[in-house]
Amino acid sequence: MAVAFSGQTARKSFWRRNQQSLTPWLFLAPGMFMFAIYVVWPIFESFWLSFYDWDGLGQKVWLGWENYVELFDDDAFYTSLYNNVLWLVLYLLAVPAGLGIAIFLNQNVLGIRLYKSLFFFPFVISQVVVGLMFSWFYAPNFGLFYNLVEWITGSGIAILADPDLVTYGIIAAGLWPQIAYCMILYLTGLNNVSPDQVEAARLDGAKGLKMLWYVILPQLRPATFIAVVVTVIGALRSFDLVSIMTDGGPFGSSRVLSFYMFEQALSEYGYRMGYGAAIAVILFLIMMVFISGFIWKMIRDEKEGY
Amino acid sequence: MFPRPIEQSSPAARLAYKVALPAALFLWLLPLLGVAMTSIRPASDLAAGNYFGWPSAVALSNYADVFQNSPIGQYILNSFKATIPTVIGAVALSTMTGFALGIYKFRSNLPIFFLFVAGNFVPFQILMVPVRDLTVNFGLYNTTTGLVLFHIAFQTGFCTLFMRNFIRALPRELIEAARVDGVAEWRIYWFVVLPLMRPAIAALSVLIFTFIWNDYFWATVLTTSAETQPVTAGLYSLNGQWIAAWQLVSAGSIVAALPPVAMFFLMQRHFIAGLTLGAVK
Numbered sequence: 187m188a189v190a191f192s193g194q195t196a197r198k199s200f201w202r203r204n205q206q207s208l209t210p211w212l213f214l215a216p217g218m219f220m221f222a223i224y225v226v227w228p229i230f231e232s233f234w235l236s237f238y239d240w241d242g243l244g245q246k247v248w249l250g251w252e253n254y255v256e257l258f259d260d261d262a263f264y265t266s267l268y269n270n271v272l273w274l275v276l277y278l279l280a281v282p283a284g285l286g287i288a289i290f291l292n293q294n295v296l297g298i299r300l301y302k303s304l305f306f307f308p309f310v311i312s313q314v315v316v317g318l319m320f321s322w323f324y325a326p327n328f329g330l331f332y333n334l335v336e337w338i339t340g341s342g343i344a345i346l347a348d349p350d351l352v353t354y355g356i357i358a359a360g361l362w363p364q365i366a367y368c369m370i371l372y373l374t375g376l377n378n379v380s381p382d383q384v385e386a387a388r389l390d391g392a393k394g395l396k397m398l399w400y401v402i403l404p405q406l407r408p409a410t411f412i413a414v415v416v417t418v419i420g421a422l423r424s425f426d427l428v429s430i431m432t433d434g435g436p437f438g439s440s441r442v443l444s445f446y447m448f449e450q451a452l453s454e455y456g457y458r459m460g461y462g463a464a465i466a467v468i469l470f471l472i473m474m475v476f477i478s479g480f481i482w483k484m485i486r487d488e489k490e491g492y
Numbered sequence: 493m494f495p496r497p498i499e500q501s502s503p504a505a506r507l508a509y510k511v512a513l514p515a516a517l518f519l520w521l522l523p524l525l526g527v528a529m530t531s532i533r534p535a536s537d538l539a540a541g542n543y544f545g546w547p548s549a550v551a552l553s554n555y556a557d558v559f560q561n562s563p564i565g566q567y568i569l570n571s572f573k574a575t576i577p578t579v580i581g582a583v584a585l586s587t588m589t590g591f592a593l594g595i596y597k598f599r600s601n602l603p604i605f606f607l608f609v610a611g612n613f614v615p616f617q618i619l620m621v622p623v624r625d626l627t628v629n630f631g632l633y634n635t636t637t638g639l640v641l642f643h644i645a646f647q648t649g650f651c652t653l654f655m656r657n658f659i660r661a662l663p664r665e666l667i668e669a670a671r672v673d674g675v676a677e678w679r680i681y682w683f684v685v686l687p688l689m690r691p692a693i694a695a696l697s698v699l700i701f702t703f704i705w706n707d708y709f710w711a712t713v714l715t716t717s718a719e720t721q722p723v724t725a726g727l728y729s730l731n732g733q734w735i736a737a738w739q740l741v742s743a744g745s746i747v748a749a750l751p752p753v754a755m756f757f758l759m760q761r762h763f764i765a766g767l768t769l770g771a772v773k
Contacts, residue, residue, distance in 0.1 A: 425616075
């Protein structure tokens with residue numbers, strides 16, 4: 187009895203003593219376990235796989251750098267890379283466009299809440315549905331856009347069938363929900379702009395663009411940061427729209443890296459997992475440049491916050 | 493307030509704004525309106541070239557057609573089966589990770605936090621081959637469970653970022669007071685912190701519901717048959733079958749878009765709070 191009792195206090199006091207330092211690890215364990223298995227480890231595995239020739243089932247054959255050598259001599263890879271750059275640059279237009287709409291909607295008139303929600307609407311819809319909507323919009327002969335162009339210039343353009351224009355058409359479709367996203371970030375940001383500063387600047391005679399540039403935008407910096415982050419990531423991740431609208435065509439001219447990787451690794455053209463992994467590694471490295479920039483800024487803010 | 497409130501402007505400007513608002517909205521939602529109109533257009537209208545005019549009749553039969561002659565009902569069910577467990581799993585895990593990272597000070601706190609944040613930004617493609625392989629090896633390829641497990645793991649990154657920031661903003665005195673009273677740490681989590689996290693849980697649930705419902709990439713990578721495919725992947729294959737039957741494609745698209753849209757309008761406050769709270773902080 188006495189022994190059991192003292193044993194219990196010893197155990198209890200061990201837990202008591204270390205409760206504060208052990209608890210966080212117990213709480214982290216399930217989440218970290220899942221994250222390690224499904225996210226962290228696969229990143230390393232992809233790097234490793236990119237040095238092999240593998241069809242997903244059979245033996246893996248060591249190739250060394252051969253996948254990369256082939257990649258740097260692959261026209262389709264350069265088309266995809268070029269399109270990704272195009273995506274990145276044009277997709278960033280969503281940030282100023284979102285700001286523009288947010289400023290336009292930042293009023294207190296009757297029914298403005300409903301207007302804001304309806305403007306935000308495209309972001310809630312699946313990209314697959316957005317893609318189908320724009321396919322219909324662009325469709326030759328009867329699409330609204332086709333007819334509009336025909337009405338203005340006399341002859342319509344089948345955007346999605348034109349190798350030179352197809353990527354622009356898809357990016358426009360992608361901009362639609364992305365602008366909505368940036369808009370909502372800026373609307374919240376505008377809500378938090380200090381009225382005193384605006385009033386003070388007004389008394390000093392600032393207005394219009396000057397006011398926007400020198401007084402409002404600095405206060406919107408957190409919103410701008412997030413808008414840029416989500417837009418850059420969205421541009422590099424773009425896959426859904428390409429897949430649904432053109433399947434990479436015509437003649438592979440609308441491929442982006444994420445789509446080309448999928449095509450190589452998993453499509454009817456064959457299961458080239460190693461080659462696909464090599465493309466993914468390149469995409470990852472491009473993304474890494476941005477991710478480290480973002481993380482570096484977030485860590486800096488975090489340290490200042492302490 | 494910026495820009496200057498419109499009430500302070502001239503009557504002409506006010507009138508112009510009143511006209512501009514609905515006009516801009518109409519242009520903005522044009523693709524959506526077009527598809528909505530097409531979805532209730534009888535097939536004969538399209539055959540006769542009536543693409544933009546008023547539909548000659550309201551053909552709700554397109555919707556009936558979509559449900560009767562395609563597995564879209566099954567696809568939608570599959571979407572719910574993948575989405576709801578993911579929401580529960582990811583939110584549950586991240587209240588725990590968020591609690592650990594938001595309350596406790598230990599040396600690896602920040603590195604672990606940023607590991608979650610960074611994982612969240614990673615391009616999916618780098619995960620694709622290994623995750624697919626893993627799922628095949630677990631015997632979960634082409635099952636909803638396989639899809640759900642991956643989604644939970646991946647979303648835990650974003651959810652942790654969100655929850656941790658939310659918990660950091662809670663008044664610390666509450667936790668200190670509970671500790672002084674000798675309350676066990678897990679009880680602090682369960683009885684003190686969790687009740688305060690209700691708004692964050694609501695916001696995150698709505699957001700994750702939308703993300704997962706709209707996921708297309710993982711749906712195509714991890715599922716292949718009509719019995720398991722969510723509606724996004726299903727629409728892709730239906731689109732292949734319904735070539736040129738735009739009234740069906742449109743009706744199918746609207747049906748697939750409805751659940752997240754309904755969610756958004758019902759839980760709007762939480763949704764916006766979620767998007768901006770996780771972000772603008």
